[in-house]
Amino acid sequence: MCNGSKKFGDPCTMGEDCASGLCLTDGPGMCTITCTQAVANDCGGQGVAGLCAQVAVDTFVCAGDLTFGADKDDAIMQDGDTVKRMFQTKTDADLFHIEFAVAGTYLIAATPDLDDDIRVEFYNADASELGFSDNGGAGEPEGGEIMTQPGLLYVVVRNIGNSNGSFTITVMKQ
Numbered sequence: 001m002c003n004g005s006k007k008f009g010d011p012c013t014m015g016e017d018c019a020s021g022l023c024l025t026d027g028p029g030m031c032t033i034t035c036t037q038a039v040a041n042d043c044g045g046q047g048v049a050g051l052c053a054q055v056a057v058d059t060f061v062c063a064g065d066l067t068f069g070a071d072k073d074d075a076i077m078q079d080g081d082t083v084k085r086m087f088q089t090k091t092d093a094d095l096f097h098i099e100f101a102v103a104g105t106y107l108i109a110a111t112p113d114l115d116d117d118i119r120v121e122f123y124n125a126d127a128s129e130l131g132f133s134d135n136g137g138a139g140e141p142e143g144g145e146i147m148t149q150p151g152l153l154y155v156v157v158r159n160i161g162n163s164n165g166s167f168t169i170t171v172m173k174q
Contacts, residue, residue, distance in 0.1 A: 003020070008031055008048045011031075012025075012029045012031045017031065018031035019031070022061055032050075033062055037097065038076075041074035044067065044074070049065045051063055051095075075097070077169070086166045089159070093159065096154070097154060100151055102150055105145050106146050106148065106173050108145075108153075108169070109142070110143055116138060116139065116159065117137055117140075118160060119133070119142065119157075119160050120132060120134075120155060121156040122146065123154035124153065143169075145174060157169060
């Protein structure tokens with residue numbers, strides 16, 4: 001089998017169009033690459049955009065065009081975890097891969113420094129957007145309660161303030 005010359009993100013209709021041999025055909029087709037969910041931001045670590053989405057049994061690919069900066073603040077979390085991170089720039093974003101062992105309602109909240117403003121975005125395991133929280137102002141926590149089955153959820157904390165301070169994110173079963 002021969003593969004095409006299109007690179008990651010280029011439009012495609014079938015895998016043979018892409019140098020990687022992988023065409024993500026949900027929505028507008030795009031060439032993609034494989035990834036692993038064992039690394040919080042494997043797509044970014046490989047130099048491409050997107051979230052690592054499962055498309056078949058044991059097959060994961062980078063999907064979407066989300067970017068999270070070059071820092072290594074991204075993390076895998078689970079119920080009961082609290083993590084403190086520092087924004088590297090005024091436009092930085094950090095990705096959290098949250099694994100849920102049991103079904104239930106979970107509170108996911110991020111609290112910035114008093115002079116910083118953040119936005120918290122929620123994405124399903126297939127990289128589709130679930131929603132976001134951006135109601136507070138500087139120093140106000142953002143987040144929400146999520147009802148979920150066992151599995152994976154992506155959370156992105158974006159700096160939308162005027163400084164590059166720190167924030168704390170917590171995952172807690174309700």
